[in-house]
Amino acid sequence: MDGGSAPLKVADRTGHRDLDPADWEQIRALGHRMMDDMIDHLRDLRHIPAWRKMPPEVRDALHLPLPLAPSEPAEIYQDIERLVTPYVTGNTHPRFMGWVHGGGNVMGMLAEMIAAGLNPNVGGRDHSAVLIERQVVSWSAEMIGMPPETSGVLVTGSSMANFIAVTVARTDFLGRDVRQTGVGAHKLTAYTSDAAHSCLPRAMDQAGLGSDALRMISIDRDHRIDLAALREAVARDRAAGCEPFMVTGTAGTVSTGAVDDLSALAAFCREQGLWFHVDAAYGAFGMLSPMLRPLLAGIEQADSVAFDFHKWGQVPYDAGIALVRDPKKHLAAFDHAADYLRREKRGLATGDLWPCDLGPDLSRGFRALKVWTTLRSYGTAALGRVAEQTCQIAAALGAAIEADPRLELLAPVGLNIVCFRVRADAAIVDALNADILADIQEAGIAVPSSTLIDGKFAIRAAIVNHRTRIEDALAMLEAVLAAAASRL
């Protein structure tokens, strides 16, 4: 069979049967084909649609009963090629500009295969994968400008990293007993801007504090947190018997890319005795660019920082990190003991600090390898230039929109995000722009996404992917105008 069949092994004399292939050479041939196909796929991305809607027969085919019997590997791969590959989100594509999705990279992809093959559990113990993760943590702290002893843990993404930060800040404020007793009658309050990501109220909910206890402070004209309003809110809460404990600044808001005044927030938190956290989900990689770094000034003073490698860092999904300045505080929020997780004096179970002591996960995959490989493959200067390039494309796109009377820029271009709409009568403008967005997505031309800016429907182009060129951004704009012309 075309390099791929590896029927299930027959049981040996003892009745034992493992899951390794009966014929390793057949699996090798199939694996080589998969690798070649995926490298070709990445090389040829420009020639496929940015997104394809799944036809009903594909949806149906992806609804299989629980497979009781084995299938041939080659047949499974055919299904992947036919049913999966053409219909994924498309964020590797140069004209994908939706949400804040990174483009991935081929070295990260190859590292992911090795990580899966080695399959280490990076929850803890004394092995190389734990050291690779520690290396990524210390590189991350250096990149942000935090001290070398900064603690950190790799997680799925910034939603989890922000949750870890809230939990550490809560435990630091109330003392580690809160882990046993709960918050009781304490009325803890935290603060962030109206433009902050929805994972922050969720983090408050998950940490047992309630999402209402996160005060969403108004933003200024540049979509940055209003510092006077923040000061008032903290004073008002203190007067009302609440216990303010944490402020989160955002470095790159999800809707417009605005960066809060992080130095001012750091000073305010110091003055008020509050935990200073920064959600730098995608903005953090700006620290690698001399052009963008000044915008993020103050991030290095944070008590904790959350960010993603899978956004501006272009590492394949998923990979985020929670950094905590004081390692003791980080540990105090998550360490735990169990008879079967004993640290021994010799052997594999040595080492005092295991990654499972720094977050909610016990079993953990080797996501650090694709981050380590990506950072080493390209170097931080090139990754910083990629971040810069996306901002330059966004600025050019913003200028093109402002120069065209048919279009309206709905927010200042913060970093790499452009929010705009086609002008039309108030009665139809939101619906028209929603239709235009769907038209160009469904045609596979480009994939921006949407948001609301001051209640107005906005087409939102987040230029994150390293493959996106200015021509791609302008092609998206042309497609928007063509779709508008055909509808008006």
Ligand SMILES: Cc1ncc(COP(=O)(O)O)c(C=O)c1O
């Ligand atoms: C500012 C910000 N914070 C948090 C998140 C959540 O990150 P993740 O999707 O990696 O959990 C995002 C996602 O876009 C974001 O832009």
